[in-house]
Amino acid sequence: MKFIILKKNLKDGLRSIEKISVENSNLPILKNFLIESFDNKIKISATNLELATTAFIAGKIIEEGGITIPLNIFNSIINNLSSERINLELLENNKLLIKTDNYQAEIQGIKKEEFPIIPKIENIKNYIKIQNLFFLNSLTSIINSIALDGRPELTGALFDFQTTIFKLAATDTFRLSEKTIINTQFESNIDKNFKTIIPIKTIQEVIKEIQNNEEGKIEIYFDQNQVLFKTENTEIISRLINGEFPDYQQIIPKTIDFEIIINTEEFINAIKLSSIFTDRFNEIKILLKENLKNIEVFSFGQNIGENKYLVPAKIKGSLKGDFETAFNWKFLLDGVKNIKSENIFLGLNNSNKPAIIKSPEDNSWFYIIMPIKN
Numbered sequence: 001m002k003f004i005i006l007k008k009n010l011k012d013g014l015r016s017i018e019k020i021s022v023e024n025s026n027l028p029i030l031k032n033f034l035i036e037s038f039d040n041k042i043k044i045s046a047t048n049l050e051l052a053t054t055a056f057i058a059g060k061i062i063e064e065g066g067i068t069i070p071l072n073i074f075n076s077i078i079n080n081l082s083s084e085r086i087n088l089e090l091l092e093n094n095k096l097l098i099k100t101d102n103y104q105a106e107i108q109g110i111k112k113e114e115f116p117i118i119p120k121i122e123n124i125k126n127y128i129k130i131q132n133l134f135f136l137n138s139l140t141s142i143i144n145s146i147a148l149d150g151r152p153e154l155t156g157a158l159f160d161f162q163t164t165i166f167k168l169a170a171t172d173t174f175r176l177s178e179k180t181i182i183n184t185q186f187e188s189n190i191d192k193n194f195k196t197i198i199p200i201k202t203i204q205e206v207i208k209e210i211q212n213n214e215e216g217k218i219e220i221y222f223d224q225n226q227v228l229f230k231t232e233n234t235e236i237i238s239r240l241i242n243g244e245f246p247d248y249q250q251i252i253p254k255t256i257d258f259e260i261i262i263n264t265e266e267f268i269n270a271i272k273l274s275s276i277f278t279d280r281f282n283e284i285k286i287l288l289k290e291n292l293k294n295i296e297v298f299s300f301g302q303n304i305g306e307n308k309y310l311v312p313a314k315i316k317g318s319l320k321g322d323f324e325t326a327f328n329w330k331f332l333l334d335g336v337k338n339i340k341s342e343n344i345f346l347g348l349n350n351s352n353k354p355a356i357i358k359s360p361e362d363n364s365w366f367y368i369i370m371p372i373k374n
Contacts, residue, residue, distance in 0.1 A: 001065025001090035003042055005057060007081060013044050013055035014075050016209055016234050020046035020053050021071045027116075029068065034115045035088070035096075036066025045118050046071060051202055052118045053209075054235045069096050069109035077105060119237055121221045121228040128166065128220040129187040132231070135218055136210040138168055138179045139203055141365050144334040146200045147172035153243030156197040159227075163193060169248060175331050176248055176368040177338075197245055198227055202238035209234050252368060253356055256347035258288060258317035260295060261360060264344050267297075268336055270309040274299040275329045277307040282330055283372050286348065288315065288323040295346075299329070323348070325355070326372040335367035 022030050033046040040061065045054040067090050074096075078086070083100035091097050094109045139157070147154035150172075160167040166181040166188075206229050210218065213231060221228040229236040274284040277299040287296040292315040300306040325348055335357040336344060347356040352373050358366040 001037065001067060001088070002063035003037070003059050003061055003088045005042060005059035005086050005088065007078060007084050007086055009057050009059065010078055010086060012212070013042075013057040013233075014071075014078065015212060016055040017044060017046040017053045018071065018075060019205065019208070020048055020051060022048045029110055029114060029116070031070055031072070032068040032110060032115065033071040033074070034066060034068045034112055034118075036112055037061045037064045045115075047116055047118060049116060050199070051205065051236070051238045053205060054118060054237075056233050063090075065090050066112040067094060067096050067109040068112050068115045069107050073107055074098075077107075119226060121223050121226055121237065123223055124221050124228075126190045126221070127188060128161070128190065129217050130181070130185065130220070132210045132216050132218050133214045134181075134185060136207060136214065138181060139207050141179050141338045142168050142170045142177035143200070143203055143207070145170035145172055145175050145177040145367070146203070148200070151243075152241055153197055153245055156199045156241045157203050158195060158197055158245040160195045161188075161190060161193060163188070163191065169245070171246065171248055174328070174370050175335065176251065177335075178248075178366055180364045182364070194222070195245065196222060196227065197241040197243065199238060199241055202227070202229075202236065205236050209236065251354060252366075253347060253349055253354055255349075256317075256356070257350050258315060258319075258323065258348040260316075260346040260348065261314040261343050262295065262311050262346060264336065264339050264342060266311050267344055267346075268333065270297040270311050271329055271333045271336065273297075273309055274307050275333075277301045277304050278329060279304075281372070282328045283326050284329045284332070285324055285326045288317075288319055288348075290319055290322070292317070292319060323350070325352075327355070327369055328372060331369050335369055338365065338367065 021033055033044055035044045042057045042059045087099040089097040094111050095106045096109050098105045158169040164183045166186055169178045216232050219230040225240055227238055274297045279301045284299040294310045295313045297309045339359050341359040341361045343360055345358050345360045352371050354368045354370050356366055356368050
């Protein structure tokens with residue numbers, strides 16, 4: 001194996017795989033990555049057995065071959081090299097030579113045959129194709145609602161494909177996000193409906209990859225147990241989560257007691273300021289007075305003090321006396337920050353029923369949040 005590669009190209013590839021390798025006492029090779037020649041390109045891969053990422057890098061291949069070496073050590077060396085042109089050569093005893101005009105190092109590696117096999121999607125005829133930037137915005141609009149632990153089916157995002165629409169949904173039981181993508185916003189030759197759950201780690205890696213390259217389109221392929229996300233120079237393949245995503249339609253409010261339109265920026269400011277006065281429960285209150293001309297965002301901390309912020313609002317609803325409801329301010333802010341329009345629609349309900357947040361101008365996304373019960 002003998003390659004010549006530009007440092008920028010190599011760093012771009014390493015950036016795609018650097019979070020995948022893991023320390024594993026049973027399989028130490030998982031802290032390594034695989035570098036090899038493939039189809040006139042240089043291919044680098046990392047896996048944690050649940051998720052694998054492969055990046056394809058342009059370079060000059062003088063001799064074919066491959067080796068697996070510790071990712072952290074290799075990454076540290078490449079990031080600190082001053083030369084743009086890098087020579088990589090496989091020596092005897094599975095050592096990799098890294099050489100530039102003024103630097104040379106040898107890293108002990110392990111032969112590539114011992115690296116875990118990177119799985120493949122057998123059926124790459126049926127696909128979903130979507131603009132990178134649009135898909136990035138869709139994923140980021142729901143990722144905060146994914147549970148970080150607990151029931152496995154809640155630790156991922158639901159992909160609900162219905163041929164003419166494509167829904168993404170996530171819930172941690174405290175909040176729920178749903179994004180609907182219509183058929184003019186994606187391409188597909190899949191002719192049947194299906195649902196599957198993508199792990200949060202995979203969603204995070206796809207987001208990171210698209211953030212590095214917002215141009216172009218991403219292709220998505222599925223089989224019974226795996227999903228493949230393919231961009232121009234990267235492939236991310238992951239296991240799917242077994243289980244059934246909850247039927248969340250039943251918690252979507254069918255009626256709204258108070259329909260509120262408020263300025264997005266001002267509401268964000270009110271939440272942030274009120275958060276300063278909250279205690280460990282992160283509770284802030286929203287109050288409506290009888291004049292229905294504004295909402296009051298209120299918070300109180302036993303050893304801190306209290307805070308009141310009046311936000312002008314257009315409110316529809318019948319009010320007898322004052323109305324009060326409480327939310328976790330972090331969860332509330334996560335929803336509001338996804339609104340790109342000037343104003344927010346906030347739907348509040350009596351009797352500790354969930355509230356809904358969305359844009360008055362865009363019905364393709366909504367966020368439901370459960371109030372804190374007093």
